[in-house]
Amino acid sequence: MNKLRRKVYMTAGFNTVSMGTGRKEFHPKKPRPGLEHYIREAGRGTLAQVGGAANIDEGVIGNFMAARFNSQGNLAAFIPSIDEGLLWKPCTRVEGACASGALALATGVKSVLAETAEMALAVGVEVQNTVKAIYGADILATAGWSQERRTGHAYFFPGKFSDRAGAYYEKYGRERTRKAMARWYRNAIENARLCPTAQEFENRTADLEAVALGEPNPSSFVDHLTVFDCSKVSDGASAIAIASEEGLKRAGISTGDAVEIVGIGQAEADLTVPPADLTRLETTARAVEKALASAGISVGELATVETHDCFTIAGILAVEAIGLAKPGEGPDYVLAGQTARGGRVPFNTTGGLVGWGHPTGATGVHQAVTIWEQLTGRAGKSQIEIPKDRPYGLTVNMGGDDKTVVAIVYRRG
Amino acid sequence: MDYSERLENVAVLGAAGKMGSGIVLLVAMEMADTALRSPSRRFVLHAVDVSHAVLSGLVKYLREQVQKAAEKKIVALRKVYADRADLIDNSDIVRQYVTDVLDIVRPTTMLEAAAEANIIFEAAPENLDLKLKLFAKTASDNPRQPWVFTNTSSIPIEEIAGKARLDGRVMGFHFYNPPAVQKLVELIRGRSTSDEVATFATTLCKSLRKVVVPSADVAGFIGNGHFMRDLLHGVAEVERLAATMPFVEAVYSVNRVSQDFLVRPMGIFQLADYVGIDVCQLIMAVMNPRLPGANLHSALVDRFMALGVGGGQNHDGSQKDGFLQYAKGKIVGVYDPNAKKYVPLSDFQAACDARLGPLPEPAVAWKDVVRDKAKDARLSQFFGALKSVKTSGAELALAYGARSREIGLKLVSDGVARNADDVNQVLLTGFFHAYGPINAYFG
CATH class of the missing domain: 3.40.50.720 (NAD(P)-binding Rossmann-like Domain)
Incomplete structure (x- = not known):
């Protein structure tokens, strides 16, 4: 994508709690709030910060598989339930597996660029605890090619990323990679402990790396990962407003309270073709390259990154795909502490998918909300310092096994 | 074939x-x-x-x-x-x-x-x-x-x-x-x-x-060989205590000691209810005549059965009332065979607990240690502390643990079990105990 033809901002982010195992209030056998609740809570959280529904011209909702998790389609029609002021406004639902959230952002950005909206409301949502994990695995497997499901692993996506981890161990060494994955886990949980909406907020495990270094058990799970290498099953929603300068002005929001979208890159791979090299996230690399080019910045100018660590190995592969480490050197970068909150480029400062949670369709929006909080000084206890000479934030949201990827570059407005 | x-x-x-x-x-x-x-x-x-x-x-x-x-x-x-x-x-x-x-x-x-x-x-x-x-x-x-x-x-x-x-x-x-x-x-x-x-x-x-x-092919085998004698020790303790306190308080106290103070998954009377008082009676009726001199008989068990109080489980797996009364799986009362009714725990629990005294610190709960690889050290410390406190709860527990050990050793010396490990294995994997009866804690 070329340089944006008009300034586009994001502001007024809001996250619900990421609900699931790990949260004290979560009981698998007790009734829980459904999709409606999460959409309304997140949507209203954003509306309250933009002066209400009157300032919203359009709604976009990202969701992966409510049709199966919740027997629910036509999600765009939940947007007016957020506020009656949204009734009769144009609304769209988008789906791109776990990248649905960022597709909602991209769709809102395009509306603002097209000048059909001065301010769009983007919501991402998923409510997945409606089924046991082994049946959730069936539903999430639809992010892959259905023709591969029968021969795939019972836990389809953990199986896919276990294969990637196995190939990576083979090529670059197992021990160092496992250690870096354990460090990734520790960073994720330590960051989540600073964010009250995070699913792992209450995690009290003393030695996180020791826990994460347990050996995988292929007879009950996958060959090369343990459950600590995986993001959890989550219910949650996030929302953010996407606006032009005009849209911000109308809502009485200064650009300093918003982040500017300075670059955006999208890339799509063929679902029916397996990755050429399991040790690389090629689609991610292409999307990030486009985003950085569109922003006109180099990777060295990034202050912070929110990446799609559905698995710890995906986090390490993303470090390489983004270009912060050469192929095979991602583990060193992580083990040197560069991605930790005190490192050169803090990653996933509220826990990412492993620590904050992964309500699939909400994740892309959640990442944008975290970057907005960090760049505008709203991140509370998880706040990091943003260096003046490299003020950029990056989000990378991935759908399926590196198939649908959206990367966005932000700077404080 | x-x-x-x-x-x-x-x-x-x-x-x-x-x-x-x-x-x-x-x-x-x-x-x-x-x-x-x-x-x-x-x-x-x-x-x-x-x-x-x-x-x-x-x-x-x-x-x-x-x-x-x-x-x-x-x-x-x-x-x-x-x-x-x-x-x-x-x-x-x-x-x-x-x-x-x-x-x-x-x-x-x-x-x-x-x-x-x-x-x-x-x-x-x-x-x-x-x-x-x-x-x-x-x-x-x-x-x-x-x-x-x-x-x-x-x-x-x-x-x-x-x-x-x-x-x-x-x-x-x-x-x-x-x-x-x-x-x-x-x-x-x-x-x-x-x-x-x-x-x-x-x-x-x-x-x-x-x-x-x-x-060995001896009536009661290892499992009931231990359980029935262990239960009869609990019954004897209740009968002894009932001379100085109401019957329901004696049952509550022995049940609590055999659970919390002995770090077992349930107290002895809850276990009898879980198995069924009727089943316990049948087992003793099999064992007693086949093991001369063992005296495996309980007038109290017979009395409860005569009163129609039998424990066991409902078809949905929920616990039927027996020595103890249950609500949603929790103990809420104790049966008084004289009054022929359950007395709510709330009437006497606090007084009984005060009489038994506190658990030694650091307290060890069965569910916390049963899967702990380092449980031996924790249990040693706990039972060691139990020996140093002079409460009636500690006294009852030490006597109980010693009796359980004696029963286990007798099963070995009588040739029912090949060795101490077999006795311990039965209690660990058949009764879900956190430790076997033949141990150094009560030796």
């Missing part, structure tokens, strides 16, 4: 009972797993019980439990069904496995169906006459010479072999309650039990991933 051929036709007598239903579940899954490896064979399990009502309860239980088991072993099942083009999602595979297991099970009230089996598992109530009647109709003079695995927890196997004319082909195969959960199987060979039968039993236990402890 090899292992899998032998498994082709099995019967379970008392199939809908709490032990029988667990045995049906485990054996039917083993048969289905074997069938999936040898698809040309037909496998049948006759699930025999007295009424259609209890059998439909069995089918419901099986469906739920097989589904849970399939969910747990989904990774392996995907490989088993790998050549089935029609099974795609995990949900398809789980459904297919439930169907495959349930297709093997033939619930029936016709005892005659068991006569065609190669193997008969017997899980009828602990009553020798009843068992003999069942064997007479299914196994005794059957020219097919079926093997009999009895789940008796107390009746000597050789006595059954003689009275039921089952020489060589009967063996004690004692699952613990609930069979699907407790790891232990006590295997008891009678004098005449053939090597072939014993080898099969061991192979089956291995397939079921059970921990096997062999017991």
